[in-house]
Amino acid sequence: MARKTTDEKLKKIRGLKPKPRPKLGRWVRRQLLRVVSVAFLLAAFAVILFAVFNPPKTYYMRQEAARLGGIDHVWVRMEHIAPVMARSAVAAEDANFCQHWGFDMGAIRAALAEGGQRGASTISQQVVKNVYLWQGRSWSRKALEALITPVMEAVWSKRRILEVYLNVAEFDEGVFGVEAAARHYFGVGPGELTAVQAARLAAVLPNPKGRSASRPSPALRSRAGQIRDGAATIDRDGRAACFQ
Known part of the structure:
Protein backbone atom coordinates (compact mmCIF):
# COMPACT_ATOMS: atom_id res chain seq x y z
CA MET A 1 0.00 0.00 0.00
CA ALA A 2 2.86 2.31 0.92
CA ARG A 3 4.65 1.45 -2.33
CA LYS A 4 1.54 2.33 -4.32
CA THR A 5 1.17 5.66 -2.53
CA THR A 6 4.80 6.50 -3.22
CA ASP A 7 4.45 5.66 -6.91
CA GLU A 8 1.35 7.85 -7.17
CA LYS A 9 3.21 10.77 -5.59
CA LEU A 10 6.15 10.34 -7.99
CA LYS A 11 3.78 10.32 -10.96
CA LYS A 12 2.16 13.52 -9.74
CA ILE A 13 5.52 15.19 -9.23
CA ARG A 14 6.72 14.10 -12.69
CA GLY A 15 3.48 15.34 -14.19
CA LEU A 16 3.97 18.82 -12.77
CA LYS A 17 5.42 21.24 -15.24
CA PRO A 18 7.34 24.34 -14.11
CA LYS A 19 5.47 27.57 -14.65
CA PRO A 20 6.83 29.41 -17.68
CA ARG A 21 8.73 32.54 -16.83
CA PRO A 22 7.31 35.71 -18.33
CA LYS A 23 9.24 36.84 -21.36
CA LEU A 24 11.50 39.84 -20.83
CA GLY A 25 9.85 41.87 -23.58
CA ARG A 26 6.40 41.34 -22.08
CA TRP A 27 7.63 42.34 -18.61
CA VAL A 28 9.26 45.48 -19.96
CA ARG A 29 6.05 46.44 -21.78
CA ARG A 30 4.01 45.96 -18.62
CA GLN A 31 6.36 48.09 -16.55
CA LEU A 32 6.43 50.78 -19.21
CA LEU A 33 2.64 50.79 -19.37
CA ARG A 34 2.48 51.19 -15.59
CA VAL A 35 4.94 54.08 -15.63
CA VAL A 36 3.05 55.82 -18.45
CA SER A 37 -0.28 55.27 -16.67
CA VAL A 38 1.01 56.71 -13.39
CA ALA A 39 2.60 59.67 -15.20
CA PHE A 40 -0.64 60.37 -17.08
CA LEU A 41 -2.71 60.21 -13.86
CA LEU A 42 -0.32 62.60 -12.12
CA ALA A 43 -0.46 64.96 -15.09
CA ALA A 44 -4.27 64.80 -15.12
CA PHE A 45 -4.32 65.61 -11.41
CA ALA A 46 -1.97 68.56 -11.97
CA VAL A 47 -4.17 69.81 -14.82
CA ILE A 48 -7.24 69.73 -12.58
CA LEU A 49 -5.32 71.36 -9.72
CA PHE A 50 -3.99 74.26 -11.80
CA ALA A 51 -7.41 74.95 -13.25
CA VAL A 52 -8.13 76.53 -9.86
CA PHE A 53 -4.76 77.25 -8.26
CA ASN A 54 -1.91 79.15 -9.91
CA PRO A 55 1.01 76.91 -10.84
CA PRO A 56 4.36 77.45 -9.11
CA LYS A 57 7.37 78.79 -10.95
CA THR A 58 8.09 76.68 -13.99
CA TYR A 59 11.11 74.45 -14.43
CA TYR A 60 12.58 76.95 -16.89
CA MET A 61 11.99 79.84 -14.49
CA ARG A 62 13.89 77.97 -11.77
CA GLN A 63 16.73 77.27 -14.20
CA GLU A 64 16.98 80.93 -15.13
CA ALA A 65 16.73 82.02 -11.48
CA ALA A 66 19.66 79.75 -10.66
CA ARG A 67 21.67 81.03 -13.62
CA LEU A 68 20.92 84.74 -13.13
CA GLY A 69 20.64 84.81 -9.36
CA GLY A 70 16.93 85.65 -9.50
CA ILE A 71 14.11 86.56 -11.86
CA ASP A 72 11.38 89.21 -12.05
CA HIS A 73 7.96 87.56 -11.87
CA VAL A 74 4.67 88.59 -10.25
CA TRP A 75 1.41 86.75 -10.93
CA VAL A 76 -1.50 88.90 -12.06
CA ARG A 77 -5.12 87.91 -12.62
CA MET A 78 -6.69 88.19 -16.05
CA GLU A 79 -9.06 90.98 -15.05
CA HIS A 80 -6.03 93.14 -14.23
CA ILE A 81 -4.51 92.69 -17.71
CA ALA A 82 -5.53 95.09 -20.47
CA PRO A 83 -7.83 93.24 -22.91
CA VAL A 84 -5.74 94.52 -25.80
CA MET A 85 -2.74 92.66 -24.36
CA ALA A 86 -4.64 89.38 -24.40
CA ARG A 87 -5.80 90.01 -27.96
CA SER A 88 -2.28 90.96 -29.05
CA ALA A 89 -0.81 87.74 -27.64
CA VAL A 90 -3.42 85.67 -29.45
CA ALA A 91 -2.98 87.62 -32.71
CA ALA A 92 0.79 87.10 -32.51
CA GLU A 93 0.96 83.47 -31.44
CA ASP A 94 -2.33 81.72 -32.18
CA ALA A 95 -4.98 83.66 -34.11
CA ASN A 96 -7.34 80.64 -34.13
CA PHE A 97 -7.02 80.13 -30.37
CA GLU A 114 7.07 74.58 -45.67
CA GLY A 115 9.34 71.80 -44.46
CA GLY A 116 9.06 72.64 -40.77
CA GLN A 117 10.54 76.11 -41.21
CA ARG A 118 7.68 77.75 -39.30
CA GLY A 119 6.24 76.97 -35.90
CA ALA A 120 2.79 75.50 -35.40
CA SER A 121 2.54 75.33 -31.61
CA THR A 122 -0.64 76.80 -30.18
CA ILE A 123 -0.84 78.84 -26.98
CA SER A 124 -2.28 75.75 -25.30
CA GLN A 125 0.73 73.65 -26.30
CA GLN A 126 3.10 76.35 -25.09
CA VAL A 127 1.35 76.45 -21.71
CA VAL A 128 1.68 72.67 -21.37
CA LYS A 129 5.36 72.84 -22.29
CA ASN A 130 6.11 75.71 -19.91
CA VAL A 131 4.03 74.59 -16.92
CA TYR A 132 4.34 70.80 -16.98
CA LEU A 133 7.33 69.87 -19.12
CA TRP A 134 10.73 71.18 -20.14
CA GLN A 135 12.31 73.14 -22.98
CA GLY A 136 13.71 71.35 -26.01
CA ARG A 137 12.61 69.45 -29.10
CA SER A 138 12.81 65.83 -27.97
CA TRP A 139 10.20 63.35 -29.19
CA SER A 140 9.43 62.31 -25.61
CA ARG A 141 8.51 65.88 -24.69
CA LYS A 142 6.39 66.32 -27.80
CA ALA A 143 4.58 63.04 -27.06
CA LEU A 144 3.77 64.12 -23.50
CA GLU A 145 2.69 67.53 -24.79
CA ALA A 146 0.32 65.84 -27.25
CA LEU A 147 -1.20 63.77 -24.44
CA ILE A 148 -1.62 66.57 -21.90
CA THR A 149 -2.82 69.37 -24.21
CA PRO A 150 -6.31 67.95 -24.98
CA VAL A 151 -6.79 67.11 -21.30
CA VAL A 164 -1.52 81.26 -17.38
CA TYR A 165 0.27 81.85 -20.68
CA LEU A 166 0.58 85.60 -20.05
CA PHE A 186 7.15 100.80 -20.04
CA GLY A 187 6.91 101.55 -16.30
CA VAL A 188 3.15 100.84 -16.19
CA GLY A 189 0.94 98.11 -14.83
CA PRO A 190 -0.44 95.42 -17.18
CA GLY A 191 -3.89 96.97 -17.02
CA GLU A 192 -2.58 100.28 -18.39
CA LEU A 193 -0.91 98.96 -21.54
CA THR A 194 -1.83 100.72 -24.76
CA ALA A 195 -2.44 98.94 -28.05
CA VAL A 196 1.06 99.88 -29.28
CA GLN A 197 2.75 98.70 -26.07
CA ALA A 198 0.78 95.45 -26.01
CA ALA A 199 1.66 94.74 -29.64
CA ARG A 200 5.36 95.32 -28.95
CA LEU A 201 5.29 92.99 -25.95
CA ALA A 202 3.63 90.32 -28.06
CA ALA A 203 6.21 90.86 -30.79
CA VAL A 204 9.12 89.93 -28.52
CA LEU A 205 7.62 86.59 -27.46
CA PRO A 206 9.27 84.34 -30.06
CA ASN A 207 12.76 85.64 -29.17
CA PRO A 208 12.63 87.55 -25.87
CA LYS A 209 16.38 87.55 -25.29
CA GLY A 210 17.13 89.05 -28.68
CA ARG A 211 14.37 91.69 -28.90
CA SER A 212 13.34 94.75 -26.92
CA ALA A 213 9.82 96.16 -26.65
CA SER A 214 11.07 99.55 -25.44
CA ARG A 215 13.87 99.85 -28.03
CA PRO A 216 12.29 98.13 -31.04
CA ARG A 236 -14.15 92.51 -34.73
CA ASP A 237 -14.69 89.04 -36.21
CA GLY A 238 -15.37 87.26 -32.91
CA ARG A 239 -12.15 85.21 -32.65
CA ALA A 240 -11.46 86.82 -29.25
CA ALA A 241 -14.87 85.99 -27.78
CA CYS A 242 -13.73 82.92 -25.84
CA PHE A 243 -11.43 84.84 -23.49
CA GLN A 244 -12.94 88.35 -23.29
Missing part, protein backbone atom coordinates in the same frame (compact mmCIF):
# COMPACT_ATOMS: atom_id res chain seq x y z
CA CYS A 98 -10.80 80.22 -29.83
CA GLN A 99 -11.49 77.83 -32.68
CA HIS A 100 -9.31 74.80 -31.91
CA TRP A 101 -9.12 72.18 -29.15
CA GLY A 102 -5.40 72.55 -28.53
CA PHE A 103 -3.94 71.83 -31.96
CA ASP A 104 -4.29 74.09 -34.99
CA MET A 105 -4.40 71.56 -37.81
CA GLY A 106 -4.29 74.26 -40.48
CA ALA A 107 -1.09 75.69 -39.01
CA ILE A 108 0.40 72.19 -38.72
CA ARG A 109 -0.33 71.45 -42.38
CA ALA A 110 1.16 74.79 -43.40
CA ALA A 111 4.29 74.09 -41.34
CA LEU A 112 4.68 70.66 -42.93
CA ALA A 113 4.23 72.15 -46.39
CA MET A 152 -6.01 70.69 -20.34
CA GLU A 153 -8.31 72.00 -23.08
CA ALA A 154 -11.12 69.82 -21.71
CA VAL A 155 -10.65 71.01 -18.11
CA TRP A 156 -9.51 74.64 -18.35
CA SER A 157 -11.41 77.50 -19.93
CA LYS A 158 -9.76 79.35 -22.81
CA ARG A 159 -9.55 82.42 -20.57
CA ARG A 160 -7.65 80.41 -17.95
CA ILE A 161 -5.23 79.04 -20.54
CA LEU A 162 -4.47 82.54 -21.78
CA GLU A 163 -4.14 83.88 -18.24
CA ASN A 167 1.92 84.91 -16.57
CA VAL A 168 4.62 82.40 -17.49
CA ALA A 169 5.84 83.71 -20.87
CA GLU A 170 9.37 85.12 -20.98
CA PHE A 171 9.55 88.74 -22.23
CA ASP A 172 13.23 89.48 -21.59
CA GLU A 173 16.14 87.80 -19.87
CA GLY A 174 14.89 87.02 -16.37
CA VAL A 175 11.58 88.83 -16.95
CA PHE A 176 8.57 86.51 -16.83
CA GLY A 177 4.90 87.35 -17.08
CA VAL A 178 3.09 90.42 -18.35
CA GLU A 179 3.11 92.19 -14.97
CA ALA A 180 6.90 92.23 -14.79
CA ALA A 181 7.19 92.92 -18.53
CA ALA A 182 4.87 95.96 -18.53
CA ARG A 183 6.80 97.58 -15.69
CA HIS A 184 10.20 96.53 -17.04
CA TYR A 185 9.68 98.00 -20.51
CA SER A 217 14.22 97.50 -34.22
CA PRO A 218 12.59 98.42 -37.54
CA ALA A 219 11.68 94.75 -38.00
CA LEU A 220 10.05 94.58 -34.58
CA ARG A 221 8.13 97.83 -35.23
CA SER A 222 6.80 96.32 -38.43
CA ARG A 223 5.86 93.09 -36.69
CA ALA A 224 4.18 94.98 -33.86
CA GLY A 225 2.13 96.93 -36.40
CA GLN A 226 0.90 93.67 -37.91
CA ILE A 227 0.03 92.35 -34.46
CA ARG A 228 -1.87 95.52 -33.60
CA ASP A 229 -3.95 95.16 -36.77
CA GLY A 230 -4.45 91.46 -36.06
CA ALA A 231 -5.63 92.16 -32.52
CA ALA A 232 -8.22 94.60 -33.85
CA THR A 233 -9.31 92.08 -36.48
CA ILE A 234 -9.92 89.19 -34.09
CA ASP A 235 -11.85 91.55 -31.84
Whole structure:
Protein backbone atom coordinates (compact mmCIF):
# COMPACT_ATOMS: atom_id res chain seq x y z
CA MET A 1 0.00 0.00 0.00
CA ALA A 2 2.86 2.31 0.92
CA ARG A 3 4.65 1.45 -2.33
CA LYS A 4 1.54 2.33 -4.32
CA THR A 5 1.17 5.66 -2.53
CA THR A 6 4.80 6.50 -3.22
CA ASP A 7 4.45 5.66 -6.91
CA GLU A 8 1.35 7.85 -7.17
CA LYS A 9 3.21 10.77 -5.59
CA LEU A 10 6.15 10.34 -7.99
CA LYS A 11 3.78 10.32 -10.96
CA LYS A 12 2.16 13.52 -9.74
CA ILE A 13 5.52 15.19 -9.23
CA ARG A 14 6.72 14.10 -12.69
CA GLY A 15 3.48 15.34 -14.19
CA LEU A 16 3.97 18.82 -12.77
CA LYS A 17 5.42 21.24 -15.24
CA PRO A 18 7.34 24.34 -14.11
CA LYS A 19 5.47 27.57 -14.65
CA PRO A 20 6.83 29.41 -17.68
CA ARG A 21 8.73 32.54 -16.83
CA PRO A 22 7.31 35.71 -18.33
CA LYS A 23 9.24 36.84 -21.36
CA LEU A 24 11.50 39.84 -20.83
CA GLY A 25 9.85 41.87 -23.58
CA ARG A 26 6.40 41.34 -22.08
CA TRP A 27 7.63 42.34 -18.61
CA VAL A 28 9.26 45.48 -19.96
CA ARG A 29 6.05 46.44 -21.78
CA ARG A 30 4.01 45.96 -18.62
CA GLN A 31 6.36 48.09 -16.55
CA LEU A 32 6.43 50.78 -19.21
CA LEU A 33 2.64 50.79 -19.37
CA ARG A 34 2.48 51.19 -15.59
CA VAL A 35 4.94 54.08 -15.63
CA VAL A 36 3.05 55.82 -18.45
CA SER A 37 -0.28 55.27 -16.67
CA VAL A 38 1.01 56.71 -13.39
CA ALA A 39 2.60 59.67 -15.20
CA PHE A 40 -0.64 60.37 -17.08
CA LEU A 41 -2.71 60.21 -13.86
CA LEU A 42 -0.32 62.60 -12.12
CA ALA A 43 -0.46 64.96 -15.09
CA ALA A 44 -4.27 64.80 -15.12
CA PHE A 45 -4.32 65.61 -11.41
CA ALA A 46 -1.97 68.56 -11.97
CA VAL A 47 -4.17 69.81 -14.82
CA ILE A 48 -7.24 69.73 -12.58
CA LEU A 49 -5.32 71.36 -9.72
CA PHE A 50 -3.99 74.26 -11.80
CA ALA A 51 -7.41 74.95 -13.25
CA VAL A 52 -8.13 76.53 -9.86
CA PHE A 53 -4.76 77.25 -8.26
CA ASN A 54 -1.91 79.15 -9.91
CA PRO A 55 1.01 76.91 -10.84
CA PRO A 56 4.36 77.45 -9.11
CA LYS A 57 7.37 78.79 -10.95
CA THR A 58 8.09 76.68 -13.99
CA TYR A 59 11.11 74.45 -14.43
CA TYR A 60 12.58 76.95 -16.89
CA MET A 61 11.99 79.84 -14.49
CA ARG A 62 13.89 77.97 -11.77
CA GLN A 63 16.73 77.27 -14.20
CA GLU A 64 16.98 80.93 -15.13
CA ALA A 65 16.73 82.02 -11.48
CA ALA A 66 19.66 79.75 -10.66
CA ARG A 67 21.67 81.03 -13.62
CA LEU A 68 20.92 84.74 -13.13
CA GLY A 69 20.64 84.81 -9.36
CA GLY A 70 16.93 85.65 -9.50
CA ILE A 71 14.11 86.56 -11.86
CA ASP A 72 11.38 89.21 -12.05
CA HIS A 73 7.96 87.56 -11.87
CA VAL A 74 4.67 88.59 -10.25
CA TRP A 75 1.41 86.75 -10.93
CA VAL A 76 -1.50 88.90 -12.06
CA ARG A 77 -5.12 87.91 -12.62
CA MET A 78 -6.69 88.19 -16.05
CA GLU A 79 -9.06 90.98 -15.05
CA HIS A 80 -6.03 93.14 -14.23
CA ILE A 81 -4.51 92.69 -17.71
CA ALA A 82 -5.53 95.09 -20.47
CA PRO A 83 -7.83 93.24 -22.91
CA VAL A 84 -5.74 94.52 -25.80
CA MET A 85 -2.74 92.66 -24.36
CA ALA A 86 -4.64 89.38 -24.40
CA ARG A 87 -5.80 90.01 -27.96
CA SER A 88 -2.28 90.96 -29.05
CA ALA A 89 -0.81 87.74 -27.64
CA VAL A 90 -3.42 85.67 -29.45
CA ALA A 91 -2.98 87.62 -32.71
CA ALA A 92 0.79 87.10 -32.51
CA GLU A 93 0.96 83.47 -31.44
CA ASP A 94 -2.33 81.72 -32.18
CA ALA A 95 -4.98 83.66 -34.11
CA ASN A 96 -7.34 80.64 -34.13
CA PHE A 97 -7.02 80.13 -30.37
CA CYS A 98 -10.80 80.22 -29.83
CA GLN A 99 -11.49 77.83 -32.68
CA HIS A 100 -9.31 74.80 -31.91
CA TRP A 101 -9.12 72.18 -29.15
CA GLY A 102 -5.40 72.55 -28.53
CA PHE A 103 -3.94 71.83 -31.96
CA ASP A 104 -4.29 74.09 -34.99
CA MET A 105 -4.40 71.56 -37.81
CA GLY A 106 -4.29 74.26 -40.48
CA ALA A 107 -1.09 75.69 -39.01
CA ILE A 108 0.40 72.19 -38.72
CA ARG A 109 -0.33 71.45 -42.38
CA ALA A 110 1.16 74.79 -43.40
CA ALA A 111 4.29 74.09 -41.34
CA LEU A 112 4.68 70.66 -42.93
CA ALA A 113 4.23 72.15 -46.39
CA GLU A 114 7.07 74.58 -45.67
CA GLY A 115 9.34 71.80 -44.46
CA GLY A 116 9.06 72.64 -40.77
CA GLN A 117 10.54 76.11 -41.21
CA ARG A 118 7.68 77.75 -39.30
CA GLY A 119 6.24 76.97 -35.90
CA ALA A 120 2.79 75.50 -35.40
CA SER A 121 2.54 75.33 -31.61
CA THR A 122 -0.64 76.80 -30.18
CA ILE A 123 -0.84 78.84 -26.98
CA SER A 124 -2.28 75.75 -25.30
CA GLN A 125 0.73 73.65 -26.30
CA GLN A 126 3.10 76.35 -25.09
CA VAL A 127 1.35 76.45 -21.71
CA VAL A 128 1.68 72.67 -21.37
CA LYS A 129 5.36 72.84 -22.29
CA ASN A 130 6.11 75.71 -19.91
CA VAL A 131 4.03 74.59 -16.92
CA TYR A 132 4.34 70.80 -16.98
CA LEU A 133 7.33 69.87 -19.12
CA TRP A 134 10.73 71.18 -20.14
CA GLN A 135 12.31 73.14 -22.98
CA GLY A 136 13.71 71.35 -26.01
CA ARG A 137 12.61 69.45 -29.10
CA SER A 138 12.81 65.83 -27.97
CA TRP A 139 10.20 63.35 -29.19
CA SER A 140 9.43 62.31 -25.61
CA ARG A 141 8.51 65.88 -24.69
CA LYS A 142 6.39 66.32 -27.80
CA ALA A 143 4.58 63.04 -27.06
CA LEU A 144 3.77 64.12 -23.50
CA GLU A 145 2.69 67.53 -24.79
CA ALA A 146 0.32 65.84 -27.25
CA LEU A 147 -1.20 63.77 -24.44
CA ILE A 148 -1.62 66.57 -21.90
CA THR A 149 -2.82 69.37 -24.21
CA PRO A 150 -6.31 67.95 -24.98
CA VAL A 151 -6.79 67.11 -21.30
CA MET A 152 -6.01 70.69 -20.34
CA GLU A 153 -8.31 72.00 -23.08
CA ALA A 154 -11.12 69.82 -21.71
CA VAL A 155 -10.65 71.01 -18.11
CA TRP A 156 -9.51 74.64 -18.35
CA SER A 157 -11.41 77.50 -19.93
CA LYS A 158 -9.76 79.35 -22.81
CA ARG A 159 -9.55 82.42 -20.57
CA ARG A 160 -7.65 80.41 -17.95
CA ILE A 161 -5.23 79.04 -20.54
CA LEU A 162 -4.47 82.54 -21.78
CA GLU A 163 -4.14 83.88 -18.24
CA VAL A 164 -1.52 81.26 -17.38
CA TYR A 165 0.27 81.85 -20.68
CA LEU A 166 0.58 85.60 -20.05
CA ASN A 167 1.92 84.91 -16.57
CA VAL A 168 4.62 82.40 -17.49
CA ALA A 169 5.84 83.71 -20.87
CA GLU A 170 9.37 85.12 -20.98
CA PHE A 171 9.55 88.74 -22.23
CA ASP A 172 13.23 89.48 -21.59
CA GLU A 173 16.14 87.80 -19.87
CA GLY A 174 14.89 87.02 -16.37
CA VAL A 175 11.58 88.83 -16.95
CA PHE A 176 8.57 86.51 -16.83
CA GLY A 177 4.90 87.35 -17.08
CA VAL A 178 3.09 90.42 -18.35
CA GLU A 179 3.11 92.19 -14.97
CA ALA A 180 6.90 92.23 -14.79
CA ALA A 181 7.19 92.92 -18.53
CA ALA A 182 4.87 95.96 -18.53
CA ARG A 183 6.80 97.58 -15.69
CA HIS A 184 10.20 96.53 -17.04
CA TYR A 185 9.68 98.00 -20.51
CA PHE A 186 7.15 100.80 -20.04
CA GLY A 187 6.91 101.55 -16.30
CA VAL A 188 3.15 100.84 -16.19
CA GLY A 189 0.94 98.11 -14.83
CA PRO A 190 -0.44 95.42 -17.18
CA GLY A 191 -3.89 96.97 -17.02
CA GLU A 192 -2.58 100.28 -18.39
CA LEU A 193 -0.91 98.96 -21.54
CA THR A 194 -1.83 100.72 -24.76
CA ALA A 195 -2.44 98.94 -28.05
CA VAL A 196 1.06 99.88 -29.28
CA GLN A 197 2.75 98.70 -26.07
CA ALA A 198 0.78 95.45 -26.01
CA ALA A 199 1.66 94.74 -29.64
CA ARG A 200 5.36 95.32 -28.95
CA LEU A 201 5.29 92.99 -25.95
CA ALA A 202 3.63 90.32 -28.06
CA ALA A 203 6.21 90.86 -30.79
CA VAL A 204 9.12 89.93 -28.52
CA LEU A 205 7.62 86.59 -27.46
CA PRO A 206 9.27 84.34 -30.06
CA ASN A 207 12.76 85.64 -29.17
CA PRO A 208 12.63 87.55 -25.87
CA LYS A 209 16.38 87.55 -25.29
CA GLY A 210 17.13 89.05 -28.68
CA ARG A 211 14.37 91.69 -28.90
CA SER A 212 13.34 94.75 -26.92
CA ALA A 213 9.82 96.16 -26.65
CA SER A 214 11.07 99.55 -25.44
CA ARG A 215 13.87 99.85 -28.03
CA PRO A 216 12.29 98.13 -31.04
CA SER A 217 14.22 97.50 -34.22
CA PRO A 218 12.59 98.42 -37.54
CA ALA A 219 11.68 94.75 -38.00
CA LEU A 220 10.05 94.58 -34.58
CA ARG A 221 8.13 97.83 -35.23
CA SER A 222 6.80 96.32 -38.43
CA ARG A 223 5.86 93.09 -36.69
CA ALA A 224 4.18 94.98 -33.86
CA GLY A 225 2.13 96.93 -36.40
CA GLN A 226 0.90 93.67 -37.91
CA ILE A 227 0.03 92.35 -34.46
CA ARG A 228 -1.87 95.52 -33.60
CA ASP A 229 -3.95 95.16 -36.77
CA GLY A 230 -4.45 91.46 -36.06
CA ALA A 231 -5.63 92.16 -32.52
CA ALA A 232 -8.22 94.60 -33.85
CA THR A 233 -9.31 92.08 -36.48
CA ILE A 234 -9.92 89.19 -34.09
CA ASP A 235 -11.85 91.55 -31.84
CA ARG A 236 -14.15 92.51 -34.73
CA ASP A 237 -14.69 89.04 -36.21
CA GLY A 238 -15.37 87.26 -32.91
CA ARG A 239 -12.15 85.21 -32.65
CA ALA A 240 -11.46 86.82 -29.25
CA ALA A 241 -14.87 85.99 -27.78
CA CYS A 242 -13.73 82.92 -25.84
CA PHE A 243 -11.43 84.84 -23.49
CA GLN A 244 -12.94 88.35 -23.29
